[in-house]
Amino acid sequence: MNQHVTPWLGAYHDGELKGLRLRQVEAHLDRCAVCRAELEKLCALTMLLQESPAAETLTPPERFIAQVGLRLPRRPERTAWQRTLETGWRLIPVGLLGAWAFIQAVFFVSGVVLDALRMGLGGDVVAELLPPSGGSWLMQFSSLSGAGLNDVGRIMLRMLSNGGPVGWGVTLNVVSLVVIGLLYWSWLVSWWARRQHHNGNGKAI
């Protein structure tokens, strides 16, 4: 004798089984009197439950509707400005994505242009305007002024003028990504909070 299909009888009775499981249960029921008896009890229970009378409504429908209408609180109407604000708020993720794409494009294009200019594609005049590859404008300024800097100061100044240990480009890129990420997560948290607040009843049973 196969294992009984008792755990699935409820779902079978409710018409919720499909495919292979349905065929298995049907095949089992054909040859198992115990499970057939169980199924009959389930059917009997459903019939018994249906016998229990529905609520006798004391209030006629029209009066019920009127009573609901009288108890309805005023819902503050939203102005055009509030609706615009709401739409703008919903578009924040799109805006952040656009900002991220724009920043990436700017860094990419500026990198390509700078490399091209350094290779001399812009001519001598443009090459003179570019920052020197080995040093920096700040270092040149400090040497011109004649102010003596110790070694630590020089290293710090060099790092500062280069935009940190990894350079201005990467630093700005990382900072902008972090800012965009923080803004997005803040939006996500506020969206979740609003959703919880407006969830109709706020809790599951």
Next chain:
Amino acid sequence: MSVKSAPSAKTELELITQAQQGDRQALGELVRRHREGVINVVYRMCGDASLAEDAAQEAFIRAWQHLPSYRPRSPFRNWVYRIASNVALDALRRERETVDIDTLPLSTSDEGPEAAVEGIERGERVRQAVLTLPPASRAVLVLREYEGLSYREIADTLSIPIGTVMSRLNYARNRLRETLAPYLEVV
């Protein structure tokens, strides 16, 4: 001359959209359509007809308040049933001791006196047995047995997984089969 369509001719989605924009008549039509189901859900949950009507009104008022955030991904009926279930549970918590079966009015019947009394008594015992179930299982049983919702709809309505729907339903049915064993033998 423009002819405004009667509320009954409008689709539920149209009514919902209008009610979301503050149209109270549209809500009235939605109430008309779902009143009976909502009252029954609350009644089966708490077992008191007058309390059920009051709680059903409360459910529709909550629905009105939260309607702007309703998205018609799931049927309106399921959404409002969910609110009704929670309102019923809140009412039960407030009342604590909700049902004294002996004080409930007995409905009349066209059957013979003995059969009628027997039927009424059986109905009351069934209702009492349902009320002894834990609220979570009771809600699943009510939505399945009395409102005919599918497992998926119950899961969406109560925000629980389908597996939980099945286990709660099995639990409720097993409990009822034990409690109502004498009546099941003669059905």
